[in-house]
Amino acid sequence: MTGLLLRRVAALVGVLFCVVTITFFLIRVSPGGPFDAERKIPPAIEKQLLAKYKLDGPLWQQYTSYLADLARGDLRLSTKYRNRSVAEILAQTLPVTMTLGACAFTLAVVFGTVLGVTASQGGAKDFLAMLAALVAVSLPSFLIGPVLILVFGIWLGWLPVGGWGTLPALVLPAVTLAAPYVAYIARILRGSMIETLGQDFIRTARAKGVRERTVLYRHALRVAILPVVSFLGPLAAHLLTGSIVVETLFHIPGAGGFFVNSILNRDGFLLGGVVIVYCAMLVIFNMLVDMAYGLLDRRIRLDG
Amino acid sequence: MDESRGAGAFLERPVAVGALAVLAVLAAASIAGPFFLPPSYAEPGPLSFAPPSAAHPFGTDINGRDILYRVLSGGRVSLFVGFCGAAVSLVIGTAYGLVAGYAGGRIDALMMRVVDVLYSVPRLVFILVCINAFDARLREFASGMGWDWLVSSSRLAVLVVALGVIEWLTLARIVRGQTLALKNRQFVAAAAALGQSHVRILLRHILPNLAGVIMIYLTLTVPAVIIDESFLSFLGLGVQAPQASWGSLLADGASALNPVKIRWWLVVFPAVTMGFALLALNFLGDALRDALDPRDRR
Numbered sequence: 238m239t240g241l242l243l244r245r246v247a248a249l250v251g252v253l254f255c256v257v258t259i260t261f262f263l264i265r266v267s268p269g270g271p272f273d274a275e276r277k278i279p280p281a282i283e284k285q286l287l288a289k290y291k292l293d294g295p296l297w298q299q300y301t302s303y304l305a306d307l308a309r310g311d312l313r314l315s316t317k318y319r320n321r322s323v324a325e326i327l328a329q330t331l332p333v334t335m336t337l338g339a340c341a342f343t344l345a346v347v348f349g350t351v352l353g354v355t356a357s358q359g360g361a362k363d364f365l366a367m368l369a370a371l372v373a374v375s376l377p378s379f380l381i382g383p384v385l386i387l388v389f390g391i392w393l394g395w396l397p398v399g400g401w402g403t404l405p406a407l408v409l410p411a412v413t414l415a416a417p418y419v420a421y422i423a424r425i426l427r428g429s430m431i432e433t434l435g436q437d438f439i440r441t442a443r444a445k446g447v448r449e450r451t452v453l454y455r456h457a458l459r460v461a462i463l464p465v466v467s468f469l470g471p472l473a474a475h476l477l478t479g480s481i482v483v484e485t486l487f488h489i490p491g492a493g494g495f496f497v498n499s500i501l502n503r504d505g506f507l508l509g510g511v512v513i514v515y516c517a518m519l520v521i522f523n524m525l526v527d528m529a530y531g532l533l534d535r536r537i538r539l540d541g
Numbered sequence: 542m543d544e545s546r547g548a549g550a551f552l553e554r555p556v557a558v559g560a561l562a563v564l565a566v567l568a569a570a571s572i573a574g575p576f577f578l579p580p581s582y583a584e585p586g587p588l589s590f591a592p593p594s595a596a597h598p599f600g601t602d603i604n605g606r607d608i609l610y611r612v613l614s615g616g617r618v619s620l621f622v623g624f625c626g627a628a629v630s631l632v633i634g635t636a637y638g639l640v641a642g643y644a645g646g647r648i649d650a651l652m653m654r655v656v657d658v659l660y661s662v663p664r665l666v667f668i669l670v671c672i673n674a675f676d677a678r679l680r681e682f683a684s685g686m687g688w689d690w691l692v693s694s695s696r697l698a699v700l701v702v703a704l705g706v707i708e709w710l711t712l713a714r715i716v717r718g719q720t721l722a723l724k725n726r727q728f729v730a731a732a733a734a735l736g737q738s739h740v741r742i743l744l745r746h747i748l749p750n751l752a753g754v755i756m757i758y759l760t761l762t763v764p765a766v767i768i769d770e771s772f773l774s775f776l777g778l779g780v781q782a783p784q785a786s787w788g789s790l791l792a793d794g795a796s797a798l799n800p801v802k803i804r805w806w807l808v809v810f811p812a813v814t815m816g817f818a819l820l821a822l823n824f825l826g827d828a829l830r831d832a833l834d835p836r837d838r839r
């Protein structure tokens with residue numbers, strides 16, 4: 238297990254290194270610098286600015302010194318939000334993004350599971366659940382979001398349409414973000430439940446007189462949930478990307494808005510910081526999912 | 542079961558035929574519609590935020606442009622990017638899957654590991670960065686070469702390629718799996734025994750057997766690419782104004798939403814049109830999969 242963990246951490250560092258390198262050079266490839274403004278800055282001041290933000294010298298030197306800074310845990314200063322460090326911005330915005338993401342994640346997994354198990358029972362419920370799922374899975378959050386705002390926020394006036402900090406304000410964004418994935422999980426789970434329910438151990442359990450509810454949720458779900466578990470990694474990636482839209486839509490002060498602006502402003506270090514944190518979170522999350530998978534399914538050996 | 546497979550089975554499904562009809566109508570309206578509307582509808586006019594009326598059935602936007610016109614011409618962009626992006630992803634995914642599956646062993650393991658890693662990385666995030674970087678370069682290059690047509694649509698070209706580049710993973714996995722199964726079949730061994738080259742075996746013997754599966758995933762990739770494009774346009778990083786796509790129209794509509802003046806038509810019409818298109822494409826893909834792919838049948 239320790240060897241596996243070490244290998245995984247090494248892989249994490251490898252992925253992050255690639256991510257940093259690609260991001261660093263991509264932002265340099267794009268024309269326009271971080272200090273381009275409508276009014277031309279005098280050359281002397283621009284030189285000073287470049288030196289302050291460590292953007293002077295040959296490109297490879299800038300790159301190696303950035304890597305060295307990162308290795309020391311310094312994400313540097315944002316070139317747009319002057320005098321604020323990237324670490325500071327992330328510390329303020331990431332908790333918001335992660336709260337939203339965690340709520341949507343829970344919604345997606347819980348409702349997706351219930352819907353999927355219900356649908357696997359067949360009949361009219363199955364048809365309705367799968368129809369709803371196909372509709373939800375086809376519609377992206379930036380389509381559902383404005384419609385939800387219009388209906389629940391403005392016409393009915395039940396829920397606030399923006400802002401952050403109260404529970405009601407969290408409802409619409411979380412639902413918007415989670416809806417397609419509730420549907421997606423329900424569809425995966427339905428198929429896998431139907432397959433599992435056809436197996437012998439389910440017949441044995443029923444023959445023993447176990448209650449149907451217990452058969453479904455205790456016996457069948459334990460096996461049928463595996464494809465859903467392996468979707469959790471990609472799910473986290475989708476939620477993270479999706480939250481960029483949802484944060485913009487609902488005016489939520491999360492990291493997503495800063496991410497979009499950092500591209501538009503050529504704010505390379507802020508962009509780098511956000512991308513590093515996003516990728517690190519995802520890789521770590523995937524690691525945890527893999528381990529959980531190994532615990533749930535003894536047939537899979539992780540160290541093999 | 543045999544009689545329920547293939548094209549006949551596909552056309553017997555009312556859902557599939559309905560989806561095909563909706564798509565055909567939407568595509569035709571998007572392509573031809575703007576020609577039948579007065580050209581002034583595309584230009585800013587005096588009527589700002591006019592609600593739907595006989596002259597403007599979908600209302601007008603902040604600049605007095607007709608929403609119907611913009612939804613239709615936006616559909617052109619969205620559908621174009623969707624189909625072309627899916628075609629790019631088709632080429633990449635098929636080639637990658639074929640090579641991985643055919644090579645097998647360590648090469649296969651390595652190539653599939655790359656796919657796994659890419660699955661869990663926020664690809665769209667990278668694409669955002671790439672588009673910004675390459676769009677300007679391409680525009681510079683095009684104006685240097687004197688290609689005016691490319692200068693005006695460089696953003697679209699970059700979008701098509703970039704979205705194709707991120708949506709190939711699923712197809713690569715499917716193709717690789719099928720190739721693994723096919724390469725051990727006797728007709729492949731026979732071709733190899735006849736001394737045919739690997740490339741020839743792949744293209745002439747294995748690829749034709751994959752056509753059905755590839756078709757199915759192509760139909761499912763189109764809506765995925767449309768969603769990606771609209772996602773970027775929604776954030777203002779996709780198509781550039783005054784060009785519109787469904788995503789940018791939704792963004793405009795969402796930003797104009799406020800409780801004081803309810804301009805619902807700005808959201809509802811683009812949302813409904815795009816919703817219909819996406820639903821039709823997904824229903825179509827699902828029906829096609831049920832009809833052609835016996836493994837997924839229940």
